[in-house]
Amino acid sequence: MHDLKLSKYMYETFAIGSNNQLPISSVCNGQCIFCSNNMNPFTIYREGFRPLADIKKGLALLNVGPNEEIRIGDSLPGRISEGEALLHPDILKVLRLIRERFPGNVIQMNTNGTILEKSFIEKLIPFKPLKFTISYHSDNPKFWCKIFKLKENKYKIVREAFFNLSKNGFIIQAALVPLPHLVGYDDIENTIKAINFYTKDVIVYAPGYSFKATKELKAFLKSDYAELSRFIIKMRKKYGMNLELFPDLLKPIEFFPYRVMQNTFFAKFKNVLWLFSEAAFEKGKKALQEWNDFVPNEHHAFLAKNDTYRGNIICSGLLMVKDYRKAIKKALSEFKKQGIKIDLIVLPSNSFDRYGDDLQGENHSKLNEEFKLPVWLR
Ligand code: SF4
Numbered sequence: 001m002h003d004l005k006l007s008k009y010m011y012e013t014f015a016i017g018s019n020n021q022l023p024i025s026s027v028c029n030g031q032c033i034f035c036s037n038n039m040n041p042f043t044i045y046r047e048g049f050r051p052l053a054d055i056k057k058g059l060a061l062l063n064v065g066p067n068e069e070i071r072i073g074d075s076l077p078g079r080i081s082e083g084e085a086l087l088h089p090d091i092l093k094v095l096r097l098i099r100e101r102f103p104g105n106v107i108q109m110n111t112n113g114t115i116l117e118k119s120f121i122e123k124l125i126p127f128k129p130l131k132f133t134i135s136y137h138s139d140n141p142k143f144w145c146k147i148f149k150l151k152e153n154k155y156k157i158v159r160e161a162f163f164n165l166s167k168n169g170f171i172i173q174a175a176l177v178p179l180p181h182l183v184g185y186d187d188i189e190n191t192i193k194a195i196n197f198y199t200k201d202v203i204v205y206a207p208g209y210s211f212k213a214t215k216e217l218k219a220f221l222k223s224d225y226a227e228l229s230r231f232i233i234k235m236r237k238k239y240g241m242n243l244e245l246f247p248d249l250l251k252p253i254e255f256f257p258y259r260v261m262q263n264t265f266f267a268k269f270k271n272v273l274w275l276f277s278e279a280a281f282e283k284g285k286k287a288l289q290e291w292n293d294f295v296p297n298e299h300h301a302f303l304a305k306n307d308t309y310r311g312n313i314i315c316s317g318l319l320m321v322k323d324y325r326k327a328i329k330k331a332l333s334e335f336k337k338q339g340i341k342i343d344l345i346v347l348p349s350n351s352f353d354r355y356g357d358d359l360q361g362e363n364h365s366k367l368n369e370e371f372k373l374p375v376w377l378r
């Protein structure tokens with residue numbers, strides 16, 4: 001009889017309903033100053049290296065089209081600590097297993113690049129197409145070492161890895177966390193220029209920190225989101241690169257509420273309360289106001305602050321049920337004073353997994369029980 005218990009990796013795969021992720025490691029050899037593993041306000045699982053038997057089970061869940069990537073370095077929704085897939089002691093066996101079933105799909109992994117020595121890169125050639133998303137936050141060795149808390153010999157390996165990967169026909173993407181208060185904008189531009197030599201594809205993550213960050217760390221990690229967005233616009237045009245910034249407060253919002261607004265009317269709701277994260281609030285509110293005249297019922301926007309992480313965390317993916325609870329209480333009381341009786345609450349769906357749980361495992365249905373109001377996810 002097989003053991004029918006699910007590993008945490010399997011549970012998380014089901015919870016997010018992913019069809020292209022096969023995480024294999026939550027072990028990392030870096031100690032980045034901004035690593036979320038150290039700043040999470042609640043315990044995250046340190047699962048070590050995923051056993052081969054469990055990887056085989058995860059492999060059976062992959063359901064990708066011929067042009068889709070298989071991602072083996074993702075940390076899933078944020079309950080298992082981030083890690084380096086390349087450190088897995090059976091990495092070559094894992095790649096072989098994937099290739100047996102998916103001979104042509106790109107296999108993608110996030111990496112800090114520090115084990116991508118020439119001899120190791122050569123061992124990976126039979127498994128192409130492989131795509132490496134290399135975390136590279138400064139091209140200056142002094143800053144690189146400070147950010148990763150690693151020695152300069154590791155910096156040299158990464159620097160050479162860009163060249164060796166490129167020479168051997170691997171796909172390269174870069175991930176950059178710009179730290180203007182630590183390295184300055186000139187250094188960030190130099191880093192973008194250095195990356196541009198090997199790839200035009202860069203994901204830029206604005207530095208985030210929770211209330212757990214020390215004062216010194218906050219000073220390094222603080223950033224003006226609008227200023228950062230303007231800088232990235234300039235770099236995008238100047239170097240002709242695809243620089244995708246998260247969160248990007250100046251980017252037009254992809255939010256089209258009209259159909260949901262109509263559906264709330266057909267379901268006979270009169271006053272609908274929409275909750276938004278700090279990142280989406282202003283634009284979400286504007287979109288609701290613009291469409292409000294085109295539906296017969298009324299729609300009201302309200303801000304849900306992230307009280308769990310605090311710090312500078314503003315995206316909806318990290319909002320918890322308890323953050324929404326606080327915002328709803330406040331909203332209901334404010335609207336009551338204006339004579340408005342809210343009869344439906346609408347929340348962003350990306351705060352929850354497929355089971356309706358937030359990252360701490362609390363289900364959004366609790367809000368429905370507590371406030372005696374229906375809750376929809378959009
Ligand atoms: S490379 Fe990623 S997982 Fe490793 S310490 Fe840095 S941020 Fe954390």
